[in-house]
Amino acid sequence: xxxxxxxxxxxxxxxxxxxxxxxxxxxxxxxxxxxxxxxxxxxxxxxxxxxxxxxxxxxxxxxxxxxxxxxxxxxxxxxxxxxxxxxxxxxxxxxxxxxxxxxxxxxxxxxxxxxxxxxxxxxxxxxxxxxxxxxxxxxxxxxxxxxxxxxxxxxxxxxxxxxxxxxxxxxxxxxxxxxxxxxxxxxxxxxxx
Numbered sequence: 001x002x003x004x005x006x007x008x009x010x011x012x013x014x015x016x017x018x019x020x021x022x023x024x025x026x027x028x029x030x031x032x033x034x035x036x037x038x039x040x041x042x043x044x045x046x047x048x049x050x051x052x053x054x055x056x057x058x059x060x061x062x063x064x065x066x067x068x069x070x071x072x073x074x075x076x077x078x079x080x081x082x083x084x085x086x087x088x089x090x091x092x093x094x095x096x097x098x099x100x101x102x103x104x105x106x107x108x109x110x111x112x113x114x115x116x117x118x119x120x121x122x123x124x125x126x127x128x129x130x131x132x133x134x135x136x137x138x139x140x141x142x143x144x145x146x147x148x149x150x151x152x153x154x155x156x157x158x159x160x161x162x163x164x165x166x167x168x169x170x171x172x173x174x175x176x177x178x179x180x181x182x183x184x185x186x187x188x189x190x191x192x193x
Contacts, residue, residue: 001026001135004159006033016129016154018113020138022047025109027116029127037120037127041112046137048105056101071098072142073106106144110151117152132156 001017009015012032019026025044029037053064074095113132121128132154134145139158149156 001028002030002033002035004135005030005133008160011131013130014127016113016117016132017135017159018132018138019135020044020046020109021136022050025112025136025138027113029120029129031127037124039116041109041116044105044109044112048108049102049138049141052101052105053098056097067098068141070142071095072144073099073102073147074143102141106147107151109138110148113148113152117154129154134158 001019005015005017010033011030014029014031014036017028017030019028023045025041025046027039027041028035049068050061050064053059053067054061057064057067059067071094117129132148132152134148134156138144145156145158
């Protein structure tokens with residue numbers, strides 16, 4: 001994650017990287033291109049989101065992935081849909097069901113992030129992050145960055161979102177961050193000793 005982040009941005013201030021993969025989430029703080037703190041977050045794998053969507057909508061894994069990417073976290077804003085009338089009512093009810101299904105897993109990971117940041121603020125203030133960057137499957141859930149930002153009170157964004165890079169097959173860039181970092185390895189400068 002450190003190498004992937006450093007490909008596009010440099011930061012003298014500490015930055016938190018969240019690798020939100022299927023079976024686990026890894027929280028890492030980097031500074032000046034080096035990892036300074038790493039913690040595995042308990043019970044926070046993206047599998048919990050996928051399980052809730054699969055169970056709640058009776059979908060297989062591929063269908064659940066499409067729902068996560070296409071619907072994501074949003075509020076219902078249409079007046080007709082909030083009254084249960086009109087063409088947007090079905091979309092709004094699906095959206096509300098999605099929000100309800102993923103509320104607990106998103107709250108769980110945001111609680112773990114807050115606990116970790118609180119620990120850093122108390123024990124190692126110099127490593128308290130100024131930004132949170134998302135990697136992995138959790139990073140591709142529509143609107144997850146602003147929701148996490150509102151919960152953890154740190155500017156949050158998905159990795160590679162501002163680069164304009166297009167991937168083969170339109171794969172979301174946060175999904176292939178580790179592969180990008182490894183493939184760029186031969187191009188990197190040797191570490192200074």
